[in-house]
Amino acid sequence: MENYFEKIQKYLHTGHAEEMDNRIERLRKYIDEILLNMKDTQERRCGYLHLYGVSQTCAFIALKRNQDVELATMVGMLHDLHSYKVMNTENHAEHGAVLARQILEELSLTTEKETDLICSAIRNHSSKAATHSAFDEVLKDADVLQHYLYNPLFTVMEQEKCRLQNLLTEFGIKRI
Numbered sequence: 014m015e016n017y018f019e020k021i022q023k024y025l026h027t028g029h030a031e032e033m034d035n036r037i038e039r040l041r042k043y044i045d046e047i048l049l050n051m052k053d054t055q056e057r058r059c060g061y062l063h064l065y066g067v068s069q070t071c072a073f074i075a076l077k078r079n080q081d082v083e084l085a086t087m088v089g090m091l092h093d094l095h096s097y098k099v100m101n102t103e104n105h106a107e108h109g110a111v112l113a114r115q116i117l118e119e120l121s122l123t124t125e126k127e128t129d130l131i132c133s134a135i136r137n138h139s140s141k142a143a144t145h146s147a148f149d150e151v152l153k154d155a156d157v158l159q160h161y162l163y164n165p166l167f168t169v170m171e172q173e174k175c176r177l178q179n180l181l182t183e184f185g186i187k188r189i
Contacts (some may be wrong), residue, residue: 036122037086043120044090047098060097063159064090070155070162077184080151081130084123088131088152091116092138110136141172154180 044064051057068089075085094116095109096102110132117128134152137145141153157173158180169177181188 037083037090039120040087040090040116040122043116044094047094051097053100056097056100060093062163063093064097066159066163067092067152067155070159071151074151074155074158074180078147078151080148084127084131085148085151085155087122088113088134088148089155091131092135092152092156106136106139141176 048057048060048064051060068086071085071089072082074080075082091113092109093105095112096105098112099108113135114128114132117123117131123131130146130148133146134149137143137149138152138156141157144150145153154176157176160173161169161177
């Protein structure tokens with residue numbers, strides 16, 4: 014009998030594993046198709062690192078804050094997908110929310126309420142200075158933390174400094 018690690022390995026190599034057929038994996042497969050078709054290999058690499066990094070960070074923060082971990086994982090994967098798909102960041106939060114809704118409806122992955130929750134978080138994730146719903150804040154904080162953890166030697170963007178410090182304090186980390 015295969016253990017969980019073997020199932021993951023099989024899925025990663027073949028893309029087929031009935032045990033892995035859940036909403037997150039169905040969405041991941043869809044997103045992978047978009048990323049794999051990117052011609053610019055550096056941008057593809059950034060897309061994978063950022064989207065899946067934010068996704069995992071969303072899951073971690075959602076666990077701590079008692080938010081829906083599955084939906085948090087999904088919103089992290091979707092939040093900047095539009096930017097990578099069209100290679101344009103102009104008004105990316107709004108465009109990203111529209112694309113996310115299209116994908117979630119096309120794949121029939123979420124209820125209307127879940128879709129609205131995910132799209133709201135994506136629409137609001139660039140407004141780092143404002144406070145929105147608890148679920149929206151998970152995505153904003155995960156985005157900021159992933160930017161920082163990508164390379165802690167890089168300068169933290171001014172608009173993210175306060176949010177990052179508050180997040181690190183929440184997790185018991187004294188300073189950056």
